[in-house]
Amino acid sequence: MEQSLTGKMKIDACFSPHLYPIYRDDASIVVIIDVLRATSAICTAFHHGAEKIIPVATVEEAMEYKKKGYLTGAERDAVPLNGFDFGNSPFSYMGENVKGKTIAITTTNGTQAIHAAKDAYKIVIGSFLNLTALTQWLINEKRDILLLCSGWKNKFNLEDALFAGAVTEEILSATSNYKLGDACLALKYLYAMAKDNPYKFLNYSSHKERLARLNLKKDIKYCLTPDQTNVIPVLKDGALVNLAPVVA
Amino acid sequence: MEQSLTGKMKIDACFSPHLYPIYRDDASIVVIIDVLRATSAICTAFHHGAEKIIPVATVEEAMEYKKKGYLTGAERDAVPLNGFDFGNSPFSYMGENVKGKTIAITTTNGTQAIHAAKDAYKIVIGSFLNLTALTQWLINEKRDILLLCSGWKNKFNLEDALFAGAVTEEILSATSNYKLGDACLALKYLYAMAKDNPYKFLNYSSHKERLARLNLKKDIKYCLTPDQTNVIPVLKDGALVNLAPVVA
Numbered sequence: 313m314e315q316s317l318t319g320k321m322k323i324d325a326c327f328s329p330h331l332y333p334i335y336r337d338d339a340s341i342v343v344i345i346d347v348l349r350a351t352s353a354i355c356t357a358f359h360h361g362a363e364k365i366i367p368v369a370t371v372e373e374a375m376e377y378k379k380k381g382y383l384t385g386a387e388r389d390a391v392p393l394n395g396f397d398f399g400n401s402p403f404s405y406m407g408e409n410v411k412g413k414t415i416a417i418t419t420t421n422g423t424q425a426i427h428a429a430k431d432a433y434k435i436v437i438g439s440f441l442n443l444t445a446l447t448q449w450l451i452n453e454k455r456d457i458l459l460l461c462s463g464w465k466n467k468f469n470l471e472d473a474l475f476a477g478a479v480t481e482e483i484l485s486a487t488s489n490y491k492l493g494d495a496c497l498a499l500k501y502l503y504a505m506a507k508d509n510p511y512k513f514l515n516y517s518s519h520k521e522r523l524a525r526l527n528l529k530k531d532i533k534y535c536l537t538p539d540q541t542n543v544i545p546v547l548k549d550g551a552l553v554n555l556a557p558v559v560a
Numbered sequence: 561m562e563q564s565l566t567g568k569m570k571i572d573a574c575f576s577p578h579l580y581p582i583y584r585d586d587a588s589i590v591v592i593i594d595v596l597r598a599t600s601a602i603c604t605a606f607h608h609g610a611e612k613i614i615p616v617a618t619v620e621e622a623m624e625y626k627k628k629g630y631l632t633g634a635e636r637d638a639v640p641l642n643g644f645d646f647g648n649s650p651f652s653y654m655g656e657n658v659k660g661k662t663i664a665i666t667t668t669n670g671t672q673a674i675h676a677a678k679d680a681y682k683i684v685i686g687s688f689l690n691l692t693a694l695t696q697w698l699i700n701e702k703r704d705i706l707l708l709c710s711g712w713k714n715k716f717n718l719e720d721a722l723f724a725g726a727v728t729e730e731i732l733s734a735t736s737n738y739k740l741g742d743a744c745l746a747l748k749y750l751y752a753m754a755k756d757n758p759y760k761f762l763n764y765s766s767h768k769e770r771l772a773r774l775n776l777k778k779d780i781k782y783c784l785t786p787d788q789t790n791v792i793p794v795l796k797d798g799a800l801v802n803l804a805p806v807v808a
Binding site: 504516 | 572573575576578579582583712713714715716717718721740741742743745746749750752753754764765766767
């Protein structure tokens with residue numbers, strides 16, 4: 313139900329898919345966040361003209377799609393799995409690789425978060441890459457917002473929290489129509505400390521260390537760069553589609 | 561198992577009892593945090609000479625203890641329940657009310673967190689009231705530390721996160737033997753923003769509003785005052801006892 317125009321809407325954040333049942337309601341838009349790297353890869357694929365992305369929870373389901381002839385991406389523990397077309401590096405979801413294609417993907421954290429929230433009123437994909445377009449779209453929707461951080465294996469992670477703080481800050485800068493839940497109050501401060509140099513801020517985070525060991529610095533820098541695209545990937549009938557096609 | 565002297569120990573924070581199964585391990589000391597007000601009340605009771613506090617998960621269990629002649633505290637939704645001796649205001653756990661007594665208590669959040677972590681290697685109770693004594697004790701234990709925030713009905717709350725940040729900061733100021741999990745990295749920054757005026761910082765938090773509506777400002781100010789006591793309440797055989805008796 314749309315919120316009353318006089319009452320304030322609410323933004324809150326949930327730091328783990330495992331906590332989603334505690335935060336869920338029937339009216340909020342759920343923003344799925346997995347900055348390093350699933351939701352950044354998804355935004356990149358749509359920016360490069362992908363038609364549909366089917367998020368699946370298990371490697372077995374991804375393999376079923378592969379057998380049916382779909383392009384497939386599969387990652388676990390930050391490593392691409394053998395036998396699939398992509399891992400979850402955004403750089404593999406570019407250009408002719410993805411244009412006009414439907415891709416089934418499964419990742420350690422991001423697709424698990426989508427799966428956890430699949431009955432939400434609406435699901436949208438967020439990353440630094442589509443930050444401003446996303447927040448403008450959210451404001452236009454006039455709904456309560458739940459920022460669902462994918463985290464790392466259901467634990468809190470710093471980069472997803474940071475992005476949730478960025479969305480909170482952008483929305484507060486644009487309108488006073490929202491009231492913050494406690495998690496967003498904390499994130500607003502966190503983002504204020506970090507925004508001048510998010511790469512440095514994340515220097516000691518667990519997942520950045522994990523990716524740096526795998527020589528993925530280029531991925532990290534790209535994933536932390538705001539506003540590379542205007543795509544708005546939303547879940548419709550089990551697949552992600554882009555509401556605002558802007559093709560590279 | 562005690563950590564090696566060369567390897568760093570770890571501090572992490574868990575923002576909800578519901579997430580505890582994701583964070584649990586067999587070796588960490590778990591610090592239970594429910595600043596407003598259960599863990600503040602527990603520290604206060606021990607400071608005033610309580611002998612034992614039995615945390616119970618349900619009102620029914622508390623009633624059983626009441627029938628057996630124990631003193632009992634019971635709170636739900638920040639309101640004391642009828643038929644019990646105390647709610648969870650620290651001011652009711654003072655002086656002759658508690659001296660030498662064993663008290664069974666159940667609260668909305670704090671005793672639920674103790675219950676969730678009951679199989680941990682060791683459980684200790686933390687609040688601003690025993691901040692410095694607690695952090696010194698934790699450092700002396702030379703163990704991994706998990707800061708378990710009780711939150712509000714399994715959601716993140718600001719005051720428990722703030723206290724977890726205070727513990728993180730005090731430990732880092734005293735020793736370089738610890739490595740921070742992502743949640744503690746975030747909390748360190750949060751505490752840096754808040755420490756000069758935590759009362760003001762919490763101004764917009766959900767639970768502070770809840771308590772302010774109930775005219776509990778005095779409780780809030782007391783619960784945010786560091787170092788009123790040296791008590792170290794730990795769980796032994798299902799009951800909390802104080803390792804460092806300092807009686808008012």
